[in-house]
Amino acid sequence: MKTLLSLTLTTAFILSASFVALANDAAKTVSPDDALSKLQEGNRRFSTSRKSEGKPTATRRTETAQSQHPFAIIVGCADSRTSPELVFDQNIGDLFVIRTAGNLVDDYALGSIEYAVEHLGSRLVVVLGHERCGAVKAASQTATAPGHINALVRDIQPAIQAAKEKGGDSLDVAIDANARLVADKIRKESNLGELAKSVRVISAVYDLDTGVVSFAK
Ligand SMILES: [Zn+2]
Secondary structure, eight states: OHHHHHHHHHHHHHHHHHHHHHHHHHHHOOOHHHHHHHHHHHHHHHHTTOOOSOOOOHHHHHHHSSOOOOSEEEEEOOOTTOOHHHHTTOOTTTEEEEEOTTSOOOHHHHHHHHHHHHHHOOOEEEEEEETTOHHHHHHHHOSOOSTTHHHHHHHTHHHHHHHHHHOSSHHHHHHHHHHHHHHHHHHHHOOOGGGGGGOEEEEEEEOTTTOOEEEOO
């Protein structure tokens, strides 16, 4: 009987603890619209060189040392000029960032997105392409390449094709198309279950000259 009571109490404690954890997580979840506004405001600060609010501080480091609730997931290019934390003027713990050349996603990236949505409460995914992207440029010149670069130029071909059909400045169009196609892939292939309804995936392109990020409509 004593064991049963202790078991019941333990179960009740675990249940209430999980409920509190859930409630805390829910409170920390930022809606896609609010997350987008935060990114737009941060990019405005960055591109107009206003005072940064994103500088890491010891306080912020302490606050986030035990847990994280990044308000957005950024799938960006590995290009050294496009760090999302800088471009969006955000701090430690604000963004969950995945970067590959050409801002492509594979199983590791999709798994990372699913993890951030399910366990960290992120509800906005931004695929961030950028002006003069070397990976997209390479893919526009060749469909095959040595080593693992082959996977990059191969997987950017649909964007090159889309740009050819659309016309205009082909590299700019291909960069935009690539970000949109990667966003489509995330929408189709990420396994978010019921949470998919509350998650928004959008594409955007970063202008290296002005520092401005333009989000797809
Ligand atoms: Zn790039």
